[in-house]
Amino acid sequence: MHLPGVDVISSEQGLAKLEQIWHTSAPQVGIVPINWSEFFTQALVADSSLFENLRENVVLPSTQALTQTSSKLFLEKLRDMPPGKQRPYLETFVCQQVCQTLGFQLEELDQQTGFFDLGMDSLTALELKNNLQTNLGISLPNTLVFDYPTVAALLDYLAVQLLEDAGAAEVSADNEPVGIPGETELPSGEQLADLMDQKLDDIESLLGEEGAS
Numbered sequence: 366m367h368l369p370g371v372d373v374i375s376s377e378q379g380l381a382k383l384e385q386i387w388h389t390s391a392p393q394v395g396i397v398p399i400n401w402s403e404f405f406t407q408a409l410v411a412d413s414s415l416f417e418n419l420r421e422n423v424v425l426p427s428t429q430a431l432t433q434t435s436s437k438l439f440l441e442k443l444r445d446m447p448p449g450k451q452r453p454y455l456e457t458f459v460c461q462q463v464c465q466t467l468g469f470q471l472e473e474l475d476q477q478t479g480f481f482d483l484g485m486d487s488l489t490a491l492e493l494k495n496n497l498q499t500n501l502g503i504s505l506p507n508t509l510v511f512d513y514p515t516v517a518a519l520l521d522y523l524a525v526q527l528l529e530d531a532g533a534a535e536v537s538a539d540n541e542p543v544g545i546p547g548e549t550e551l552p553s554g555e556q557l558a559d560l561m562d563q564k565l566d567d568i569e570s571l572l573g574e575e576g577a578s
Contacts, residue, residue, distance in 0.1 A: 372398040440502060443527065451528050459520050462500070466493045476516035485510065487568065501527060508564055 374382070374396060382396045439458065443451055463480075464471055466489050475483075480490065490510045498505045503526055506512065513519040 370400040372400070374398055439500065440527075448528070452524055455524060455527065456520055458500075459497070459523060460516060462493060462496055463516055466496065474516065476520070478516075479514045480510045480516075481514070497523070503527070511564060 386394050460471055460474055464474055467484055494505050494509045513522045
């Protein structure tokens, strides 16, 4: 899986660095070429205390300002488009976000394949949710990729949230989150508890699969 800002090291560089660290007293050493400005654009690490000292020493662009500007321009262009062109434009954007998160090329992405079959894990699921939420300017649930587990299902959901002509992009019944009542019906406490238990079971099952791999 590709992470923004993280590159690979060549064999020649690896041998040269190995010679440099051969006599070091450090118990563990990692050598990774990282573009920190690009690395810190990831939502998962932008505010992480783990990288606090490094972040203070990196000259970063105004990421928040750039993101807000990009988001505003995207939404303005989307809403100014004729209804027939809005859905394809949103589709391209969503596919780009998924490919960036998973390290795919656009032509490699199958919109009907489940996210976790594409290699997504709990961390990249949260990263995708955060990136979409920031760029689209809407609030999204943390269980986004569990509720809408393919690109096609996710796109249907986002189209209803963003496009004025929602009738052209209604979410089918098969893509509705399991256990969520209709929009006019508020869930009971028991239904919410059942839904949370189901989501926790899904997450535990996913973590178990990752641990076994």
